[in-house]
Each structure stands twice: as C-alpha cells, then as structure tokens.
Amino acid sequence: MSAIVNTLPPEIVQLIFGLLDLEQLVRCLRVCKEWHRILISLPHLWRHVQLSSRFQGAPERYAQALTNLIHLAGDHLQWLKLDIELSEVLGIQALQLIAANGCKHLEGLELNNTSGPEERLLLLRALRNIGPMTAMSYLQLYCLEINMDDVVHLFDLFPNLTYLDLSDSVLYDSGDYTSSIPSGPAHRHHRYHHYNQRYHRTTRLKSLTLNHIEGASSAVFGCLLQSCPQLEQFHCRGALLSYEIIQHLNRYNRSLRVLAYGLCAGHHADQHDFVIPPPPVMLEIGLESVLLEQVNDQDLAAIVSYSAYHYTLSKLDIRSCFIPDDTMAQLLLNSSSSNGGWSSLRQLDLSSVTGLSLPGLFTFLDACPNLEKLSFKDIPWWRVTNATLDRWTHYKNLVDIRYFGQPESISQAAIQQLIAAKYAVLQQQRPGALHFEFNRHTRIHIQFPTQYSVDDLILLSRLLDE
Known part of the structure; x- marks a missing residue:
C-alpha cells in the first residue's frame, strides 16, 4: 500500500x-x-469532525477518539458535530479541547445536551471559556436552560453568527433583573423598554430556530427578533407564542422569507404576560415559504394572505390544522387580483388537516395555475378515485402528486391518462421529473427528457399492484 x-x-x-x-x-x-x-x-483533512454514536464502543473510546480528532485538526478545525447521546458525556470535553487547541477557525458547532441542570450549566460555562470566535457562523445547542444574559453573551462571543438554533430549551428571563419590573399587561411596554436597554444587540443572524421553547415571554421573543434585522428564516414551532409574535415580525424583520410557526399543544398563556388576544394581526411580510402547525384558521389567514396577495408565496405546508372550506374560500377572496389568485404557489403540503373537503381543495387548486407539487397524508376521508385523477389532468403544471393513503378503485386506464397528459407537458416544454405516489405500492418517477413512450414507462415502473 x-x-x-x-x-x-x-x-x-x-x-x-x-x-x-x-x-x-x-x-x-x-x-x-x-x-x-x-x-x-494533513490537518485540513480533519477539519470536519462528526462523531456518531451508531458505532458500538465504550465511552472512553469515544472520548479518546474525540481528543485525537480535534488534535489532528488543530487550528484547521472548521466543524464539530456530536450526536445527542455523545453530547451528554462529551459536550463539555469537546469545548475544553477546542479552547486548548486554539481552534479559532471553527465555523460550526452542533451539540445536543439532555443531561441534568448541573451538566447544562457546565456546558454553558465551557462555551464561554472558548473565547471570542469571529469565524463561528453556525451554532446549534439543544436542550439547555438558558437566560437572556447567556444569549447576549453568545452574541458577543460569536459576532458573525448567521444561524442559531436553541430548540427544546428553557429560555427564561434573568430573574435578578426582571424581578424588579412589575408584571402584568399594564406594565408590558415598560418591560419591553427595559429589555431593549439591557439585552439589545444587532446581530447578523439570517436563520433563528426556537422550536419547542419553554418559559420565554413575549418580551424575550421581541428582544431576540429585534436583534435580527437581517433575519430571513424563523422557525418557531411548538413554542410559547402569542399574537404579539406577528407584531414583532412586522416591526423588526421585514427581510423574512421563510416562516415555520406553530402553537404548543395544550398550552395556556401566562396570565401576567399574555392577555386574551384581539382579532388576528395580519403578517405584512412577503414570505416565500410558510409552515403552519396547530394554528387556527384565523391565524392561518392572517399569516399567508399578504404573501399570496403580493405573489411571493411559493411553498405552503399546513400540518394538524382545522381549515373549513369557507376559510379556504376566504383566502381566495383576500388574495384575488387581476393576475389570478395564488399564481406564485409552486408547492402545497397538507398533513392531518381537518375540516377541508376534497371539493374544497380542488376549488383552491383552481386558483393555483402554477402549482407543481401536491402532497397530502393522514387525511383518510379524502378518497382518491378515477375521477380524482381525471381532475388532476387539468392542472397542467402539477407534475408531482403524493398521496399517502389507500386509493379507491383506481384503474390502469385512469393512471395512463394522467401520465399521458403530464408526459406531453414535460416532454415538450421543459426538463424535469414526473412523480406520482398514491400509496406504498403505486409509485412512478420519470426523469425528462426521456426516450421511452408512455406505455413503456408504465410497464417499466410497475405502476399497479400485482
């Protein structure tokens, strides 16, 4: 060798x-x-260290491997990722090794700590000890107990962060400071003012993820969002949210393009920081992609109507929401204009949606002339039949259809007719792919341009169950 x-x-x-x-x-x-x-x-070969726990071994072997890998990389280390199981036992050691080896070119750090409060405190302390790093742009820290003083310190340590993920953490106020500020709706403005004075930073964050955050008040969310004037992506699913979040986004994050928004199931608003919400506030930002989970139909309309009306929304993902047909009709009415409804929408994903009938869906699809991908699952009362496939043939640009359920009596002739209609569009107008998936057994994927005929493709792809 x-x-x-x-x-x-x-x-x-x-x-x-x-x-x-x-x-x-x-x-x-x-x-x-x-x-x-x-x-x-060749230390640059070791610049990306991702230690996985899928390989069996004693904890001391992983610890020694981590030490050796970081030592091999030295100052060339650019990325460190530990699987969640390893983060519990090696996260603190990893940060200590980074500090000892002077890894000043580290750009990305991914740690997931699910240990007890003492270990989380030690992890934060070790993080502070690695010193300022101007190269750090990506930071993912799961399952922490962290307050606003800690968050501000992270911003000071890593001034060039563009991605921050603190999901599954407890994010709370600094008790020694906020205890002197009166609580309750009457003092909300006073509370925001004090937050901004102490915690405000102007960061370079373009992506902020706060999924399943516990303990954070609206003032905390407002302070964080105000610190991100360049924010393009905001993921906040299963978190403590109020109608004020939309107001914060309207006020501070006009460059936002991607939003994932969801309510915490079974959550009750804190009586001191949240009041009974007024009518939904419309999000007045031209979003390109929206994911909504467990929101009511009024919030859904308030979030997506502006983007649809201004033709910026290209992807809509709705999960576990109640959307009656009249809400969809209202969405069409709110976004109607001389250019024809939801013409910018390219992808629609629906999962566990209730209240919306299949005819109501088709009414909505009629207003989406450029829709290319449609996916729906966990909606067993939608019965896909030959008539459904025939309806899909009328949507010229719809070339990716995924239904995760058991269709009812779909004939080979109906499938052939649907494929033939889409085949003609893709073969003549543009390169791309045709994808149909009706259940686990009925699936076809065709890459265009192709030399095969429709009959050949159906035969080769084994569309129907044998």
Missing part, C-alpha cells in the same frame, strides 16, 4: 484522501505507518 502511495505526487495523494469521509480516514490511519504519517501531516 505504502509503495503505491509513494509513487504518486503529494497533491494527488491529498486529493485522494480528501475524497474520504471521517470514518474512512480513521480506518486509513491503521493501514500502515506510511499512511499514518501522511494523514497526520
């Missing part, structure tokens, strides 16, 4: 080893002494 490597130019050897992933590189270290010498002399 070493004789073959020695015959190659050094740049070719580096190129070959550079094609391997971390696991393969570790194996190569044990091939022979020459390979070991070459690999430890």
Whole structure:
C-alpha cells in the first residue's frame, strides 16, 4: 500500500484522501505507518469532525477518539458535530479541547445536551471559556436552560453568527433583573423598554430556530427578533407564542422569507404576560415559504394572505390544522387580483388537516395555475378515485402528486391518462421529473427528457399492484 502511495505526487495523494469521509480516514490511519504519517501531516483533512454514536464502543473510546480528532485538526478545525447521546458525556470535553487547541477557525458547532441542570450549566460555562470566535457562523445547542444574559453573551462571543438554533430549551428571563419590573399587561411596554436597554444587540443572524421553547415571554421573543434585522428564516414551532409574535415580525424583520410557526399543544398563556388576544394581526411580510402547525384558521389567514396577495408565496405546508372550506374560500377572496389568485404557489403540503373537503381543495387548486407539487397524508376521508385523477389532468403544471393513503378503485386506464397528459407537458416544454405516489405500492418517477413512450414507462415502473 505504502509503495503505491509513494509513487504518486503529494497533491494527488491529498486529493485522494480528501475524497474520504471521517470514518474512512480513521480506518486509513491503521493501514500502515506510511499512511499514518501522511494523514497526520494533513490537518485540513480533519477539519470536519462528526462523531456518531451508531458505532458500538465504550465511552472512553469515544472520548479518546474525540481528543485525537480535534488534535489532528488543530487550528484547521472548521466543524464539530456530536450526536445527542455523545453530547451528554462529551459536550463539555469537546469545548475544553477546542479552547486548548486554539481552534479559532471553527465555523460550526452542533451539540445536543439532555443531561441534568448541573451538566447544562457546565456546558454553558465551557462555551464561554472558548473565547471570542469571529469565524463561528453556525451554532446549534439543544436542550439547555438558558437566560437572556447567556444569549447576549453568545452574541458577543460569536459576532458573525448567521444561524442559531436553541430548540427544546428553557429560555427564561434573568430573574435578578426582571424581578424588579412589575408584571402584568399594564406594565408590558415598560418591560419591553427595559429589555431593549439591557439585552439589545444587532446581530447578523439570517436563520433563528426556537422550536419547542419553554418559559420565554413575549418580551424575550421581541428582544431576540429585534436583534435580527437581517433575519430571513424563523422557525418557531411548538413554542410559547402569542399574537404579539406577528407584531414583532412586522416591526423588526421585514427581510423574512421563510416562516415555520406553530402553537404548543395544550398550552395556556401566562396570565401576567399574555392577555386574551384581539382579532388576528395580519403578517405584512412577503414570505416565500410558510409552515403552519396547530394554528387556527384565523391565524392561518392572517399569516399567508399578504404573501399570496403580493405573489411571493411559493411553498405552503399546513400540518394538524382545522381549515373549513369557507376559510379556504376566504383566502381566495383576500388574495384575488387581476393576475389570478395564488399564481406564485409552486408547492402545497397538507398533513392531518381537518375540516377541508376534497371539493374544497380542488376549488383552491383552481386558483393555483402554477402549482407543481401536491402532497397530502393522514387525511383518510379524502378518497382518491378515477375521477380524482381525471381532475388532476387539468392542472397542467402539477407534475408531482403524493398521496399517502389507500386509493379507491383506481384503474390502469385512469393512471395512463394522467401520465399521458403530464408526459406531453414535460416532454415538450421543459426538463424535469414526473412523480406520482398514491400509496406504498403505486409509485412512478420519470426523469425528462426521456426516450421511452408512455406505455413503456408504465410497464417499466410497475405502476399497479400485482
């Protein structure tokens, strides 16, 4: 092995080893002494460290592997990711190794801590000790107990962060500071003012994820969103939300393009910080992609109507929501204009949606002339039949249909008719893919352009159950 490597130019050897992933590189270290010498002399090969717990081994072996990998990378380390099981036992050690090895070029850090409060506190302390890092742009810290002082310190440590994910954490006020501020609706403005004075930072964040956050008040959300004037993506599902979140977005985040918004199931608003909400506030931002989960029909209309009216919304994903037919009709009425309804929508995903009938869906689809992908699952009362397939043939641009359920009496002739209609569009107008999936057994995927005929494609793809 070493004789073959020695015959190659050094740049070719580096190129070959550079094609391997971390696991393969570790194996190569044990091939022979020459390979070991070459690999430890190329620290840039070890710049992405992702330690996974899927391989069986004693905890001390993982600890030693982490030490060796970070040492091999040294100052070249750019990314460190530990699986959630390893983060519990190695997260603090990883941060200590980063500080000891002076990894000032670290760009991404992903740790997931589900240990007890003491370990979470130690993790935060170790994070502070690694010192300022201007290269850090991606930070993911799951399952922490963190307050606003800690968040502000993170912003100071990593001034060039563009992605921050604090999902599944408890994010609370700094008790020593906020205890002196009167609570209740009458003092809300006073509370915001004090928050902004102490905690406001102007960050470079473009993506902020706060899924399943506990303990955070509306003032905390407002302070965080105000700190992100360049924010493009905001993910906040299963969190403590109020109608004020939309007001914060309207006020501070006009550049927002992607929103994932959902209510915490069974949550009751805090009596001190939230009042009975007024009529829904319309989100006045031109979004491109929206995911909504467990929101009511009024909130849904308030969030998507502006984007639909201004032709920016291209992807809509609705999960576990009650949407009656009249709400969909109202959406069409609110977004109607001389250019023809929801013409910008390209993808519609529906999951566990109640209240909406299949005819109501088709009424909505009639207003989406450029829709390309339709997916719906966990809606057993929607029965896909030959008539359904015939209706889909009239939507010229709809070339990706996924129904995760058991269709009713679909004939081969109906499938052939649907494929033939879409085949003509894709074969003549544009390259792309045709994808139909009606259940686990009825699936076809065709890449265009293709030399096969419709009959050949149906035969080769085995569309119907045998």
